Amino acid sequence: MTKLHGLRGAAAALLCIGIGGCGGSDTITTPRTPPPPTPPPPTVAVQENWDLDVDFAFGWYFNISSTGTIEATADYTFADTTLVVYIASGECTGEMWVADQCEYVASSFDGPKPRMVSATRQPAGRYTVIVWNLGPQSESGVIQVVFTAQPGAASRTGGSDLSSLRPWPAPAQKF
Numbered sequence: 001m002t003k004l005h006g007l008r009g010a011a012a013a014l015l016c017i018g019i020g021g022c023g024g025s026d027t028i029t030t031p032r033t034p035p036p037p038t039p040p041p042p043t044v045a046v047q048e049n050w051d052l053d054v055d056f057a058f059g060w061y062f063n064i065s066s067t068g069t070i071e072a073t074a075d076y077t078f079a080d081t082t083l084v085v086y087i088a089s090g091e092c093t094g095e096m097w098v099a100d101q102c103e104y105v106a107s108s109f110d111g112p113k114p115r116m117v118s119a120t121r122q123p124a125g126r127y128t129v130i131v132w133n134l135g136p137q138s139e140s141g142v143i144q145v146v147f148t149a150q151p152g153a154a155s156r157t158g159g160s161d162l163s164s165l166r167p168w169p170a171p172a173q174k175f
Contacts, residue, residue, distance in 0.1 A: 039151040045070075046129060046145035054135035059128050060143065061091055068149040070106075070122050072129045075114035076141030082134035084108065085115045085143075092128040102128070121150070 045062040052058060064070065074085050085108045086092075092102035105127075108117035133139045 037151045040149045042146045042148045044144065045147045046072075046143060049140070049142050050131060051138070051140045052131065052133040053138045054133055057094075057097065057130055057132035058143075059092060059094065059097065059130045060145070061126060061128050062145060062147075063126050064122065064147050064149075065124050066149045067121060067123050068147055069118055069120045070127060070145060070147055071116065071118040072106075072143065072145045073114050073116045074131050074141055074143045076139045078137060078139065079113055081113075081137065081139050082110075083113070083115045083139065083141075084130075084132040084134060085117045086128075086130040086132070087117060087119050087145075088128040088130065089122075090126055090128070092130065097130060102130075 045064065046060045048060060050058050070087055072085055072087055074083060076083055086102070086104050087106040088097075088102040089105050090103060096102050105122060106117045106119035108115050129143060129145050131141075131143055
C-alpha cells in the first residue's frame, strides 16, 4: 500500500505543477468577431412639389456616390388618378423619355397612393426620377427620393438638379 500511496502523491504533485504552469486556469478565450458595420442613415436626394396636367410628366436628376437603394415616393391629391413613377439610370431628358430611350431601373404603374418604387444595389452615378400623370384630372403632389447606401459605403448624394423642372408632354404612343 505504501508504494501505491507514494505513486498517488507523486501524480498529485505533477498535476499541481502542470496546472500551475498553465496559469492556473483551464478557460480558453477566443477572439470576438467584430459586429457588422452600422448602415449609414438614408439621405434625401430629391424632395419637390409638382403640378401636372393629364398626359404630362416631370423629371428630376440626382447623383449618388456609392452603391445602394434608391426609393421614390410620389404623393398626390386624388385617389382615382393614375400616376406612374420611373427611376432611370443616367440623365433621362424629356426628349429621350418621349422617344422611349431611357434605361429604367424601376417603375411603378399601379397600386394605392402614394405611388412608391425602389431600385436596390444601384451603383454610384446620375439618375432621373420621373412622375407621369395619366389622369383623369390635373394633379399636384410631392416627390421624394431617398438613397440608402449599402453598409460600409458612404451615404452621400450630389443633390438634385432642378434645371429639369419643365413638363414633358406624353404622346399617345406612350399609352
